[in-house]
Amino acid sequence: MMTADRINGWLVAILTLGIVVLSFSACCSRHVAKYFVDPRRGLHKYILLTLICLFIPGPYFHDGLLQSFKLSICDTMQLSNAEFASLFVVSSFTGILCAPGSLLISRFGRTRTAITASFLAAIGSSVTTLGFVWKSLAAMWLGRLLFWLGLNVLLMVQTILVYDLFKGRGLSCAMTTIVCSIRLGGSMSYPLSGPMLHQIGVVNSLWFSVALVVGAFISTLLFGYLFRGTATARAVRPMLERRAPPSSIEFALVRQIHKIVIVFLSGIAAIWGVVFPFEVIGDDMLQREFGYSADNAGFIIAAAPMVSILSPALVPFLGSTLHQKLRAFRLGLLTLMLAFLMIGAFQLAIFGVVLVGCGYAVAVSASYSCLPLVIAASAPQDTKNHKKFEKLAVGLNMAGSGFSMIVSNLTIGVIKDNASYRWACLFLACVAACGVVSVSWVRCRCPEPCIPSEPSREMEEAQSTETETPNLHISRSGGALEIEDEYYQAAA
Numbered sequence: 061m062m063t064a065d066r067i068n069g070w071l072v073a074i075l076t077l078g079i080v081v082l083s084f085s086a087c088c089s090r091h092v093a094k095y096f097v098d099p100r101r102g103l104h105k106y107i108l109l110t111l112i113c114l115f116i117p118g119p120y121f122h123d124g125l126l127q128s129f130k131l132s133i134c135d136t137m138q139l140s141n142a143e144f145a146s147l148f149v150v151s152s153f154t155g156i157l158c159a160p161g162s163l164l165i166s167r168f169g170r171t172r173t174a175i176t177a178s179f180l181a182a183i184g185s186s187v188t189t190l191g192f193v194w195k196s197l198a199a200m201w202l203g204r205l206l207f208w209l210g211l212n213v214l215l216m217v218q219t220i221l222v223y224d225l226f227k228g229r230g231l232s233c234a235m236t237t238i239v240c241s242i243r244l245g246g247s248m249s250y251p252l253s254g255p256m257l258h259q260i261g262v263v264n265s266l267w268f269s270v271a272l273v274v275g276a277f278i279s280t281l282l283f284g285y286l287f288r289g290t291a292t293a294r295a296v297r298p299m300l301e302r303r304a305p306p307s308s309i310e311f312a313l314v315r316q317i318h319k320i321v322i323v324f325l326s327g328i329a330a331i332w333g334v335v336f337p338f339e340v341i342g343d344d345m346l347q348r349e350f351g352y353s354a355d356n357a358g359f360i361i362a363a364a365p366m367v368s369i370l371s372p373a374l375v376p377f378l379g380s381t382l383h384q385k386l387r388a389f390r391l392g393l394l395t396l397m398l399a400f401l402m403i404g405a406f407q408l409a410i411f412g413v414v415l416v417g418c419g420y421a422v423a424v425s426a427s428y429s430c431l432p433l434v435i436a437a438s439a440p441q442d443t444k445n446h447k448k449f450e451k452l453a454v455g456l457n458m459a460g461s462g463f464s465m466i467v468s469n470l471t472i473g474v475i476k477d478n479a480s481y482r483w484a485c486l487f488l489a490c491v492a493a494c495g496v497v498s499v500s501w502v503r504c505r506c507p508e509p510c511i512p513s514e515p516s517r518e519m520e521e522a523q524s525t526e527t528e529t530p531n532l533h534i535s536r537s538g539g540a541l542e543i544e545d546e547y548y549q550a551a552a
Contacts, residue, residue, distance in 0.1 A: 105225055108287060109234055112218055113241035114279035115178065118272035119211050120245030122185045123151075124365075125269045128253030128343045128358055132262050137195050145473035148340050150201050151208035152469060155462015158212045158455060165217055166451055170224075171284040174217045178280040180210030185273045189266040212458050214280075219454050223432060232378055232429040236371040239424050243368035243417075245272075250343065250362035254355035318438035321453055324502045325460050327389065328427050330495025333464030334396055334488040335420045337472055339364065342413070345481040350409050360410055367417025371425050378426050382437060385430035386503040390496055392423025397492035404485030412485075419492075431457075434502070436509035464491070 126133070126147070134144050165173045184207025191199030218238060226234040249269070256265040339361065346357035378388045399415030402408045435450050468491065472484045 104286070108225065108283065109222070109237065111279050111283040111286070112221055113237060115174070115214050115218055115276055115283075116211075116238075116242045117245035117248075118269075118274075118276035119181050119185070119207070119214075120242060121249045121272050122188075122207075122245075122266070122269035123211075124246040124249030124339070125253055125256075125265055126188070127340045128250055128361075129257065129262050129265070130340075130344045131347065131354075132257065133192060136262070137192070137197065139197070141476040142470075142473040143197065145340070145469045146197075147200055147204050148337070148469045149466050151204045152462045152465035154205060154209040154212050155458045155460075155465065157209065158216060158458040158462070165213075165220060166448070170217055170221055171288045174214060174221075174280045175277075175284050177210040177213035177217065178277040181207050181214065182210075182270070182273045182277045184208070184210055185270045189263070189270055192266065193263060212462070216454050216458055219428065220451055223450060223454075229375070229380065231432070232375050232425070233372065235429045236375055236425045239371040239421060239428075240369050243365035243371075243421075246339065246365035247362050247369060250339075250365070251359045253343070254353070254358040257354060317449070317452065317456070320438040320502055320506050321434055322456075323498050324427075324431070324434050324506075325453065325457050327393065327495045327498040327502065328424075328431075328457055329460035329464040330393060330491055330498065331396070331420065331423050331427070332461035333468045334400065334491050334495075335364070335416060337465060337468035338400070338416065338485070338488055340469065341472060341476070341481060341484065345484075346409060349481045350407070360413055363410070363413045364417035364420065367414060368421040368424075371421045374422060374425050378422075378429065382430055382433040382506065382508050383503060385426045385433065386499055386506075388426035389423055389430065390499040390503065392419045392421070392426060393492050393495040393499060395419030395422065397489050397496065400485040400489035400492065404482040404489065407482070423495075433509050434506060437506050 130144055133139065134141075184203050184205070186203070188200050188203030188207060191197070191201075191203050222231065222234045222238060253265070256268070260268070342361040342364070343354075343357045346352045346360055347354060352360060379385050395415055396419035399412045399419055402415060403412035431453060432450055435453055468488070471487060475481075475484045475487060
């Protein structure tokens with residue numbers, strides 16, 4: 061009886077709080093809503109960044125849960141290590157399919173592509189779960205193909221949006237926040253996998269993760285509404301971006317990509333080729349090779365993504381110039397190489413897992429924030445095509461990363477069926493070493509870009525003068541917020 065009264069009390073309190081919040085919102089909605097819907101407001105950009113960060117945690121939670129349930133899935137479906145690894149080979153293959161995706165995004169629009177990709181990921185996660193229920197490996201292959209095709213496209217849109225919205229140090233802060241959001245899903249799925257397995261079982265756990273993927277789809281809908289859907293955004297954003305009409309898809313630009321960019325992208329591919337294949341086998345490895353329980357193994361392997369949550373704190377240490385960021389990138393890859401040597405050669409599992417998280421956080425944060433600088437330093441001096449080269453590099457990165465994950469997943473499956481996980485870790489250390497060589501070569505050959513990493517005050521003032529526009533008068537009767545104030549330049 062006491063419990064029921066307590067529950068009713070909490071419900072009344074929550075209902076009262078909800079009424080107060082709604083009443084307050086109704087009173088000041090006109091004053092507050094403009095900060096959400098008006099692209100000229102500085103806060104609007106960070107609201108969009110928050111929604112962009114919500115694109116990924118749900119899908120990565122689903123993917124991490126599938127990795128953690130390897131033993132249960134293999135026992136239920138009678139799969140070998142190679143057959144289970146094929147689920148991740150199929151998903152990695154979608155990265156190769158996404159090579160021209162960045163140019164297609166420019167053609168069909170970022171918002172429309174993000175919503176479609178997120179919906180495809182939701183369908184794919186549902187088909188994957190149904191494949192396990194039906195004990196059909198083919199259905200799970202199809203689900204993984206759809207899921208990761210949508211997720212890889214969503215990752216590209218996410219990166220392109222951040223490159224378009226932020227510059228200089230703001231870009232470094234935004235990219236580290238994105239890394240934090242990406243790793244948030246994995247950091248929650250690994251420690252929760254054991255308790256969820258015991259409490260609700262594999263099937264219900266997977267369906268719960270599908271619900272989170274659907275939640276990510278809802279965040280893309282809300283992003284699309286704030287980014288392009290309101291009358292204010294439709295009126296203001298074209299003036300801020302000064303976008304030209306969609307141009308033809310120029311695949312010939314691939315031949316103009318400098319070899320420095322290709323080698324640099326191979327360094328990023330090394331990150332994806334070691335971290336995510338390791339996390340696929342990490343939970344199983346800790347149980348079979350090191351004797352940890354399912355619960356403890358989940359908490360230990362979660363240390364890698366949990367460390368990455370601290371990525372925003374790395375911004376002051378990444379540097380501001382291209383060579384400083386490349387040095388940080390190389391340090392991250394060296395840390396990854398050391399981590400796998402610790403696990404494979406010295407059997408220091410917990411210490412190695414923590415180092416994996418540290419290496420990933422440093423390497424990814426540094427590499428993605430300096431990719432535009434590498435493009436600026438090596439691309440042809442053609443300002444018209446500069447953004448196209450940037451977007452094309454994002455697509456090529458997905459292709460290279462997908463290829464490296466395919467090779468790693470297949471190799472690890474073969475190694476496990478014939479040897480032990482420790483040999484797989486030594487293989488991953490070799491892949492990380494290849495990445496170190498690539499980044500070192502780029503640092504020696506690539507000059508500092510001619511453009512500054514952060515726009516100067518004079519440049520910002522000039523841009524503010526160029527983009528000054530008359531007042532906007534948008535009536536509430538048209539379904540939008542009425543704006544009477546003078547246009548002012550916000551950080552774009």
